[in-house]
Each structure stands twice: as C-alpha cells, then as structure tokens.
Amino acid sequence: MGTPWKTSVRNTKTLTVFNGITTGHWSNIFTIALAAFNEFAKPTGIKMVKAGNESSANIVMSLADGTAKFEFLNKHYENSFSGTALHGLTKTLSIDGEIQKAFVFLPERPTVTDFDNKGNMFEKLASPNVMKVIAVHELIHACGLDEMRDHGGDGIFYYPLAYQNGKVYVPERGKNPALMPSVRPDGIITGKIKELW
Ligand SMILES: [Zn+2]
Numbered sequence: 001m002g003t004p005w006k007t008s009v010r011n012t013k014t015l016t017v018f019n020g021i022t023t024g025h026w027s028n029i030f031t032i033a034l035a036a037f038n039e040f041a042k043p044t045g046i047k048m049v050k051a052g053n054e055s056s057a058n059i060v061m062s063l064a065d066g067t068a069k070f071e072f073l074n075k076h077y078e079n080s081f082s083g084t085a086l087h088g089l090t091k092t093l094s095i096d097g098e099i100q101k102a103f104v105f106l107p108e109r110p111t112v113t114d115f116d117n118k119g120n121m122f123e124k125l126a127s128p129n130v131m132k133v134i135a136v137h138e139l140i141h142a143c144g145l146d147e148m149r150d151h152g153g154d155g156i157f158y159y160p161l162a163y164q165n166g167k168v169y170v171p172e173r174g175k176n177p178a179l180m181p182s183v184r185p186d187g188i189i190t191g192k193i194k195e196l197w
Pocket residue numbers: 137141151159
C-alpha cells in the first residue's frame with residue numbers, strides 16, 4: 001500500500017514542492033493547492049512547503065499538454081498526457097522501495113462542458129476550484145499514496161471523481177454527491193498517509 005518517502009524526508013515531516021507553474025491562467029493554483037493540502041493533511045502531522053529550486057525539491061509541480069516530461073538521475077521520462085482532461089498525473093521515482101522525488105503534472109487547459117440559457121452545450125475552461133481539486137488529489141499521490149489501489153475514502157481521494165455540467169462532485173457513499181469545492185477531512189485517507197510516515 002503506497003510507498004514511503006526516503007528516511008531523510010520522513011524525519012522532517014515536510015515535503016518541499018517546486019512551483020513549475022510560472023505564468024498564465026494558473027499562476028495562483030500552486031499556493032492555493034499547497035494550503036488546501038496542508039489543511040487536509042493536518043491530522044497526519046506532515047506538511048508541504050515551497051521549494052527554493054527544482055533540483056533540490058522533493059516534488060515538482062507543473063502543467064502539461066500532450067506530453068509530461070521529466071528527468072531523474074540523468075534519465076529522461078515521457079508520458080502522454082491530456083492537457084484538457086480533468087485529472088492530473090503523478091510519477092514517483094523510488095530507490096530500494098523509498099520515494100526519492102515526485103513529479104506532479106496538471107492539465108494546462110482542463111475543460112468542462114456547460115449549458116447556456118437556451119440549453120446548448122458548450123465547452124469552457126474549468127474553474128479554479130476544479131483545478132484545486134485536481135491538484136490536491138495529485139499531491140496526495142505525491143506524499144506516498146502512489147498506487148491506483150490507494151484511492152478511496154469518500155472525498156478528494158475517491159476515484160474517479162464525478163464531473164457533471166461543468167462541476168466536480170465528490171461521491172459520498174450512501175449520500176448525495178457533494179458539490180465541490182469541498183476538500184473535506186477524510187480519516188480513511190489521512191490514516192493511510194500516517195502509516196507511511
Ligand atoms: Zn488519483
């Protein structure tokens with residue numbers, strides 16, 4: 001279940017994250033996502049802070065459209081990645097079963113469908129709240145829950161999240177889906193994180 005970070009990182013209870021989102025429409029999302037993650041992760045005692053540079057950062061967060069590229073220990077990696085989808089991609093790189101570095105990619109143009117007042121469907125850029133949900137979900141992967149089977153709970157780390165009429169819903173078992181934004185506490189997921197740290 002998941003993968004622990006290397007011991008030197010676990011000792012600090014802190015992950016440093018480099019902001020690779022330099023310009024454009026999403027320039028604010030880094031700060032918003034880190035604050036939301038830290039609020040969510042409070043019960044675990046771990047936190048994320050902004051890194052000074054990319055090479056020493058534990059996690060690198062950036063936007064991608066078409067291809068997600070990254071380098072680790074002089075090796076180049078590439079993954080195909082939709083720039084319009086409503087989910088991100090996190091790649092963790094481990095040595096001897098411990099994460100050394102993680103790369104988080106967010107869609108550059110996350111696109112939702114909506115309806116005008118005549119009922120015609122149209123596409124538009126997702127709201128900052130939708131992007132926040134995408135980003136926090138990926139940061140949870142990056143803190144160690146890096147496998148598909150780690151998904152769960154009834155909130156931000158549920159998979160797949162539901163998207164309807166331009167809005168994100170978090171399916172909550174046995175209840176009506178909760179309309180985002182709400183990165184609500186989720187003891188199932190913070191419990192899993194705690195075990196890894
Ligand atoms: Zn996921």
